[in-house]
Every structure is written in structure tokens, then in C-alpha cells.
Amino acid sequence: MENKVILNSKEISIIIDRLCHELIENHSDFTNTILIGLQPRGVLLAKRIHTKLLKIINQEIKYGELDTTFFRDDFRRKKGILTPHETNINFNIESYNVIVIDDVLYTGRTTRSALDALGSFGRAKSIELLVLINRRFSREIPIEPTYVGKSVDVFENEHVIVEWGLNDEESNVVLFNN
Numbered sequence: 001m002e003n004k005v006i007l008n009s010k011e012i013s014i015i016i017d018r019l020c021h022e023l024i025e026n027h028s029d030f031t032n033t034i035l036i037g038l039q040p041r042g043v044l045l046a047k048r049i050h051t052k053l054l055k056i057i058n059q060e061i062k063y064g065e066l067d068t069t070f071f072r073d074d075f076r077r078k079k080g081i082l083t084p085h086e087t088n089i090n091f092n093i094e095s096y097n098v099i100v101i102d103d104v105l106y107t108g109r110t111t112r113s114a115l116d117a118l119g120s121f122g123r124a125k126s127i128e129l130l131v132l133i134n135r136r137f138s139r140e141i142p143i144e145p146t147y148v149g150k151s152v153d154v155f156e157n158e159h160v161i162v163e164w165g166l167n168d169e170e171s172n173v174v175l176f177n178n
Helices: 009-027 041-057 109-121
Strands: 004-007 033-038 062-066 097-105 126-135 147-152 158-163 172-177
Touching (some): 004 147, 009 041, 009 147, 033 041, 033 109, 041 062, 041 097, 041 158, 097 158, 109 126, 126 158
Parallel strands (some): 033 062, 033 097, 126 147
Antiparallel strands (some): 004 172, 158 172
């Protein structure tokens, strides 16, 4: 079986618009809401959502980026030197609604590590998860997203990769086979 594009750039753009409007529906003016993009690939989606929301509501929204490398339960098992990405959260999340954003939800381990890492920044009022792709039936930890761009069912030997281009016209979501 050959690689298959499951979302093209136009479909990704439509999904991002829909997700932004769902967020507005649930969080209104975002005065008590923070967006957190997960490093490395969730940040690419989070930046697009943050930019789109700023255009729609014309109001500042708190935004940060979180690296979970040293909070993962498997970080000591990996061979070689780990190179973490930058965490950029210059505010306390205490009593805020936090929306964690990632590109693909697979086993749930990255999200679990994000929950652990966020505890260093305060106790959030609530935490929601937004993903572009929800890989169903592959969870190792009982985590489900609040906001989903698209759910896909894939086999064990398949991988879902979001190919982010420099602009929205160059992005795709591709299903790869090993």
C-alpha cells in the first residue's frame, strides 16, 4: 500500500477555522483561557490557531509553548542524547482554563507528560486537549481530546505525519506505511 494524503492544505485550513470557532463558542473572550502548544510539532498547529483566533476576536490571548521531554515516562529508555525544545511559558496558569494543542494524538503518553509538566506552572482551573488528528484505537493511556480536527483509524504499521509547510497552502496530513 502506498502513502496516502488524508488531509490536504485546503481541508486543514477548514478544520483550523472550525476548531477556532469551537474554541470561541466554549471560551468566549479568552480572558480566562491560555493556549499551550506542545513542542515540537504541536507548536506549529498552535501558532496557526493562535493567529487565526487573534484575527477573529481581535483581542490578546495568552500563548505558550511547552516541552515535555524530561516529563516523559520513556525518556531514559531512548538511546543517544536527548535534545529538548524550548519551553516558553512566562506566566502562571493558576486558575486559568488551559487548552493544550498537539498535532497527532497517538498513545496519549505525550499528553500525560504535558499534564505533569504543566503542574510546574500552577494549578489550572481546567485542561482541555485540542488535536488535529486523533489516532483512535491506539491509546495506551486513557486520554481523549476535547477538540478534534479529524479522527482516523490506522493499522499498527502505519504512521500519521502532519507535513507543515511554510504557509497554509503547503501543508498535508499523510498516512505512511512501514
